[in-house]
Amino acid sequence: MSSSNLKLCSTPIHKRPSISGERKIYAILFAIVFNLGCLLINGSQFVFLLPLRLLPLPWARDLYYAGIRYTKGAFGCLTILMCQWFAPTKLLVTFQTEGTGAFTQEELERYTIKDHNGKLVALDLPTKFVLIANHQIYADWWYAWCFTYFMSPQSIHRYVYITLKKSLRWVPIVGWGMQFFEFIFLARSWASDRQQLAISLASLGKQAADEDSPLCFILYPEGTLVSKDTKPKSKKYADKMGIADMNNILLPRSTGLHYSLRSLVPKIPELRLLDMTVAYPGIPRLGYGQDYYTLRSIFFDGIPPPAIHIHLRIFDVKKDVPIGDMTSASSAKTPDPDAKHVVEVDIPDKEKETFDVWLRNLWKDKDGDVDRYLENNSFASNDRPAPSIDIPLELRSNMEILEAFCFFWPAGLIYLWGKIGG
Numbered sequence: 001m002s003s004s005n006l007k008l009c010s011t012p013i014h015k016r017p018s019i020s021g022e023r024k025i026y027a028i029l030f031a032i033v034f035n036l037g038c039l040l041i042n043g044s045q046f047v048f049l050l051p052l053r054l055l056p057l058p059w060a061r062d063l064y065y066a067g068i069r070y071t072k073g074a075f076g077c078l079t080i081l082m083c084q085w086f087a088p089t090k091l092l093v094t095f096q097t098e099g100t101g102a103f104t105q106e107e108l109e110r111y112t113i114k115d116h117n118g119k120l121v122a123l124d125l126p127t128k129f130v131l132i133a134n135h136q137i138y139a140d141w142w143y144a145w146c147f148t149y150f151m152s153p154q155s156i157h158r159y160v161y162i163t164l165k166k167s168l169r170w171v172p173i174v175g176w177g178m179q180f181f182e183f184i185f186l187a188r189s190w191a192s193d194r195q196q197l198a199i200s201l202a203s204l205g206k207q208a209a210d211e212d213s214p215l216c217f218i219l220y221p222e223g224t225l226v227s228k229d230t231k232p233k234s235k236k237y238a239d240k241m242g243i244a245d246m247n248n249i250l251l252p253r254s255t256g257l258h259y260s261l262r263s264l265v266p267k268i269p270e271l272r273l274l275d276m277t278v279a280y281p282g283i284p285r286l287g288y289g290q291d292y293y294t295l296r297s298i299f300f301d302g303i304p305p306p307a308i309h310i311h312l313r314i315f316d317v318k319k320d321v322p323i324g325d326m327t328s329a330s331s332a333k334t335p336d337p338d339a340k341h342v343v344e345v346d347i348p349d350k351e352k353e354t355f356d357v358w359l360r361n362l363w364k365d366k367d368g369d370v371d372r373y374l375e376n377n378s379f380a381s382n383d384r385p386a387p388s389i390d391i392p393l394e395l396r397s398n399m400e401i402l403e404a405f406c407f408f409w410p411a412g413l414i415y416l417w418g419k420i421g422g
Contacts, residue, residue, distance in 0.1 A: 008303050009282030012291045019301050027300035030086045034299075035173075037078040037405050041071050042177040044406045049180070069158045070406075072181050076157030077404035079146050083393040087304035091147060091391040093123070094311045094379050108387050113153060120391060122153045126272040126314065127214040130260055133276035134249045134366055135220040136289030139298055140278065143308050146393055147276075148216050159214040161204060163197070163256075190255060197256065198263045205267030215268065219260060221252035221359065227288050243360070248285070248370040252363045254356040258347060261323045273315040277366045279373040280305045311369050311379040313362075322358050324351030 008016055019027070045068070052064040083089060095108065113122045133144060141162065148156040166185045168175050179185075184200045186193040201217065208215035224230050226249055238245035245251065264271050282305065283292050298304045315321050324347060373379050380388075395401065 006281070006306060009292065009305060010284070011282075013294065013297050013301075014291075016297075016301070016303070023302050026086060026302060030082065030299050033085070034078070034082055037081075038075075038173055038177065041074050041078070041406045042173045042180075045071055045177065045180045068180055068182070071177075072160065073155055073158035074403055074406040075177070075181075076145055076149050076160065077395060077400050079142055080149055080393055080395050081401060081404045082299060083146065083304070084395060087298050087302060089304045089393055090307050091143075091150070091389075091393065092307045092309050092378075093147075093389045093391060094387070096311065096313050108389060112389060120150075120389065121396065123151050123389070125151045126270075126274070127152050127154055127156060128208055128268050128270060129216060129272040129274045130257070130264065130317075131216055131218045131274045131276060132221055132257060133218075133278050134363075134370070135222045135225050136249075136278065136280065136283070137225065137293045138290070139293060139295055140220070141218065142295070143278070144218055144276070147310065150391055151216075152214065154214050156214050156216050159208075160216045160218060162218045194255075194259055198259055201260055201263040202267060205264040205271075209267045215264075217260060217264070219257055221254065221257050221363075222250040223253050223256075224250070225288075225290060226250055227290060231288075244364075246363060246367045248367055248374070249363065252359050254352070254359045257359065258323065258352065258355045261317055261321065262326065262347065265317055265323065266326060269318060271317045273317050273321055275313040275315065275362060275366070277311040277313075277369045277379070279309040279311075279370060279379070281307060281309075281377065285374050309373060309379060322351075322354045324348065324355065 049064050049067040049071070052060045052067065055061075095111065111124050112120055113124050115121050131144065131148075133140065145157060145160055148160055161181075161183060163184045163186050164178060166187045169179060169185045170176075182200075182204070184197060186197065204215060204217070207213070230250055234250040235245045238251060243251075261271070261273070280289060280293055283289055293303075293305060317323065369379055378388075395404070
């Protein structure tokens with residue numbers, strides 16, 4: 001990225017000059033291409049997949065879910081392609097495992113998968129995990145989904161699940177597509193949400209275990225962005241609880257994550273917790289991310305972050321995370337609608353408190369990571385070297401451009417239909 005663009009990234013959006021006429025053309029092209037991709041993906045779901053779901057046949061059900069995974073992967077490819085064409089950037093990833101410092105370069109190599117030309121193809125990471133991160137800008141989820149594309153040769157981006165506000169459920173095209181993706185819609189009222197969350201995740205966990213398929217559940221424990229409105233609320237809560245507030249991020253909410261892990265671990269004993277600390281160049285200390293990066297400024301104005309810095313911790317949930325005693329829990333349980341398994345709706349107070357303290361300490365470490373980044377423009381420092389993996393946000397092959405527009409699934413069905421009809 002040029003020095004002028006680097007300067008723009010560190011200039012608040014409202015102080016930046018107006019975009020050029022050429023850039024306005026690119027903005028229009030982005031809107032056309034991205035919306036066309038979303039329309040083709042959602043159209044494929046309605047036209048080719050929904051009829052399969054209505055058929056009471058096992059093969060139709062299997063084909064339907066395979067198609068849904070394909071369309072979800074198509075959207076994952078679309079997010080990468082939009083970066084590649086309209087907002088080029090890269091991921092700079094460093095790693096840390098519980099109880100160790102950052103990886104050495106030799107250790108880092110063990111987590112990379114390269115092709116015969118030595119080009120990085122994927123990262124050799126767990127395939128069943130909950131992904132948590134600090135939340136600074138609305139594009140966080142976009143870049144997190146892009147990251148899952150590189151997390152394993154097993155197409156993790158086809159197995160992403162997130163929670164959303166219930167009000168988004170019926171947004172045309174986008175909301176409909178998210179329903180097909182089996183995203184979890186919540187009312188933001190814990191009294192009504194906790195059972196729905198536990199049931200949904202237990203069902204997804206059972207499916208991943210039965211099929212031995214990947215599972216990525218993305219959750220932002222802070223619940224909202226760091227902003228001039230939310231930071232004082234975090235401070236007020238910290239003062240009320242008699243605990244220290246964070247310098248750069250918000251205090252995390254532990255309840256949703258705790259329920260999520262306890263819902264998944266009985267189905268997936270090998271479940272991992274991947275903790276991402278994310279930092280964007282240009283945002284100053286005590287600055288707010290949305291003042292520097294929005295989806296509009298990134299893709300319409302063409303000013304993406306030069307790199308997305310990611311520091312990743314990996315935890316074995318059963319061994320490293322104090323989720324509580326799952327074998328002798330005295331919690332009330334309720335069956336899911338299919339009556340195939342039971343899920344918790346209550347957790348003992350002592351176990352909640354233990355988990356809350358653990359998560360708060362993790363967030364304190366994360367806050368320190370952000371401090372170190374602000375001082376060094378990197379998660380590494382003189383006393384803590386941290387070699388990174390450099391990952392350009394680009395599709396692995398040109399054929400995946402067609403996949404981003406959901407070409408192969410309907411084309412394949414049309415081909416099969418023609419063969420059967422012939």
